[in-house]
Amino acid sequence: MIETDKFNVLLVNDGKTHEVPFLKRLGDFSEETCKTVKDAKTGVEYPVLAALVDNMLKELDYRMVVAHEVEFIGYNHPDGRRTYLRSLCFVLQNAIRKVFPDKVLIVDHSLPSGLYCTVNEPELKEDGRRTALKIDTQALTRIKEEMHSLVERDLPFRKEKMACDRAERLFLANHQPDKAELLKSLGEFICSVYFLDGQIDTFHGPLLPSTGYLKVFDIVPFAEGFCLQFPCTGDFDRVIPVKSQSKIAATLAKYSDWCSVIRVNGIGTLNSAISNGQAINLINMAESLHERNYAAIADQIYAQRDRIKAVFIAGPSSSGKTSSSLRIALQCRVLGLVPKVIELDNYFVDREHTPKDSDGNYDFEALEAMDLKLLNSQLNDLFAGKEVELPRFDFKQGKSVPSGKRISLGEKEILIMEGIHALDPAMVPDVDNSRIFRVYASALTSLNVDENNNISTSDNRLLRRMVRDNRVRGITPEETIMRWSSVRRGEDRCIFPFQENADASFNSALIYELPMLKYYAEPLLRRIAPSSPAYTEAVRLLKFLDYIIALSPDEIAAIPPTSIMREFIGGQTL
Numbered sequence: 107m108i109e110t111d112k113f114n115v116l117l118v119n120d121g122k123t124h125e126v127p128f129l130k131r132l133g134d135f136s137e138e139t140c141k142t143v144k145d146a147k148t149g150v151e152y153p154v155l156a157a158l159v160d161n162m163l164k165e166l167d168y169r170m171v172v173a174h175e176v177e178f179i180g181y182n183h184p185d186g187r188r189t190y191l192r193s194l195c196f197v198l199q200n201a202i203r204k205v206f207p208d209k210v211l212i213v214d215h216s217l218p219s220g221l222y223c224t225v226n227e228p229e230l231k232e233d234g235r236r237t238a239l240k241i242d243t244q245a246l247t248r249i250k251e252e253m254h255s256l257v258e259r260d261l262p263f264r265k266e267k268m269a270c271d272r273a274e275r276l277f278l279a280n281h282q283p284d285k286a287e288l289l290k291s292l293g294e295f296i297c298s299v300y301f302l303d304g305q306i307d308t309f310h311g312p313l314l315p316s317t318g319y320l321k322v323f324d325i326v327p328f329a330e331g332f333c334l335q336f337p338c339t340g341d342f343d344r345v346i347p348v349k350s351q352s353k354i355a356a357t358l359a360k361y362s363d364w365c366s367v368i369r370v371n372g373i374g375t376l377n378s379a380i381s382n383g384q385a386i387n388l389i390n391m392a393e394s395l396h397e398r399n400y401a402a403i404a405d406q407i408y409a410q411r412d413r414i415k416a417v418f419i420a421g422p423s424s425s426g427k428t429s430s431s432l433r434i435a436l437q438c439r440v441l442g443l444v445p446k447v448i449e450l451d452n453y454f455v456d457r458e459h460t461p462k463d464s465d466g467n468y469d470f471e472a473l474e475a476m477d478l479k480l481l482n483s484q485l486n487d488l489f490a491g492k493e494v495e496l497p498r499f500d501f502k503q504g505k506s507v508p509s510g511k512r513i514s515l516g517e518k519e520i521l522i523m524e525g526i527h528a529l530d531p532a533m534v535p536d537v538d539n540s541r542i543f544r545v546y547a548s549a550l551t552s553l554n555v556d557e558n559n560n561i562s563t564s565d566n567r568l569l570r571r572m573v574r575d576n577r578v579r580g581i582t583p584e585e586t587i588m589r590w591s592s593v594r595r596g597e598d599r600c601i602f603p604f605q606e607n608a609d610a611s612f613n614s615a616l617i618y619e620l621p622m623l624k625y626y627a628e629p630l631l632r633r634i635a636p637s638s639p640a641y642t643e644a645v646r647l648l649k650f651l652d653y654i655i656a657l658s659p660d661e662i663a664a665i666p667p668t669s670i671m672r673e674f675i676g677g678q679t680l
Contacts, residue, residue: 196263256317373561584634
């Protein structure tokens with residue numbers, strides 16, 4: 107094919123076929139045909155940020171060489187948001203280098219209001235921890251001014267392929283050893299790096315064409331660092347509002363600190379540990395940490411045993427709630443308490459009374475889908491020492507039926523209840539909440555890819571769910587991916603707003619789980635055909651897993667039968 111040749115491109119956004127010349131840039135094609143994308147549900151229009159080319163995510167600087175199917179995407183699309191955020195993080199890193207030339211930015215972990223970031227001394231302390239600078243208001247203002255300056259200058263994000271050993275040297279000189287270690291652990295010869303105003307970085311996904319796209323952001327002080335805020339999902343013109351997040355932030359910080367102590371600061375050092383035969387040691391340490399944390403929660407419950415008669419456990423999908431319920435119950439037994447498990451799923455209202463969502467489907471995640479009157483009445487009776495007959499919901503008939511199971515609570519007996527609304531006080535408005543101990547469980551991944559690329563807790567849980575769904579329920583990885591957005595919407599509505607109500611937070615993440623999940627998830631993801639609507643997400647997850655060295659079957663066999671991971675891969679004996 108020569109430069110003057112043309113070929114056809116089917117543009118999904120307008121449903122038309124367009125004739126385009128060889129090496130046509132996607133951004134130029136967008137300017138001619140589709141400058142904005144409209145959200146199908148809200149009708150809101152968003153600027154184009156990236157494109158799906160034959161279901162593969164591409165940056166707008168990508169040049170087309172053959173016939174394609176192209177769909178332009180905006181901030182309303184998950185990959186559009188990720189592209190925006192990656193680019194924003196690069197601008198932040200550049201601004202930090204200008205304000206603190208000899209310091210290192212760490213994009214630490216996700217918060218309900220954005221990304222928690224710290225500015226650190228380049229050298230690690232003897233115990234593996236970093237020394238973070240206290241960012242005052244004046245410093246925060248300077249950082250923000252530099253970011254706005256970079257945006258106003260509309261500088262290009264330039265991608266270049268180079269030898270990995272050269273990139274390693276550049277990152278080491280730039281006080282970014284995690285990036286250098288990651289590249290070294292992958293064993294590749296060539297890698298892609300991005301440049302912005304003299305600074306270099308790597309990302310596991312495309313960036314925007316230039317800084318001028320990044321109109322909406324903010325940074326606000328938080329803990330020792332600050333929170334990088336980005337646009338709301340449903341409102342591109344304003345940032346995510348600041349939310350109460352101290353408890354979750356403390357849990358994440360504690361785990362991040364533990365990772366530093368064991369000298370696993372990112373995927374690069376994790377890969378090195380596995381390559382050096384340390385996988386089983388990591389498994390044993392991670393499981394021991396879990397056991398200590400479960401015991402600590404049980405200790406809190408025991409210390410308040412004269413008051414507490416129920417433990418409510420909630421968390422997002424695939425957070426390990428079931429395993430956590432059983433492990434906490436076990437630790438309570440060790441202390442002499444007698445836990446009794448009640449399944450909240452048995453308190454659904456009859457199907458005919460179940461509310462419906464905006465699409466006319468039954469909304470089983472709505473609080474009104476539960477028989478709150480019965481639940482509140484039975485809890486009050488149990489707390490008063492009375493006997494009750496527990497309900498049983500027949501899912502085939504879609505109605506509550508008698509169970510014949512009667513229970514009461516003795517002096518040392520407590521209830522263990524796990525469910526989506528367990529942290530929402532509105533679930534038990536007529537019950538003395540001082541008698542309830544609430545636990546939030548989630549896989550709060552604070553291990554990073556490298557200094558400036560954090561790992562999404564959502565991705566961690568999606569991989570868990572995919573493996574379990576396929577093993578236990580016969581659900582294909584494609585189906586799991588396609589359902590995930592609906593699952594996330596339910597979490598955003600019913601779980602995350604109430605996570606700070608917890609009396610204790612349990613982080614179910616395990617330092618070794620991504621290498622373990624790679625062993626199971628990678629073959630599943632490779633089954634998804636390019637024509638599938640789940641293919642884009644499958645490719646993204648596969649690219650992410652490419653950074654990780656998988657555990658061997660012998661190493662996986664060392665995972666104890668009580669582990670949360672056994673809930674997903676099988677072999678659990680709780």
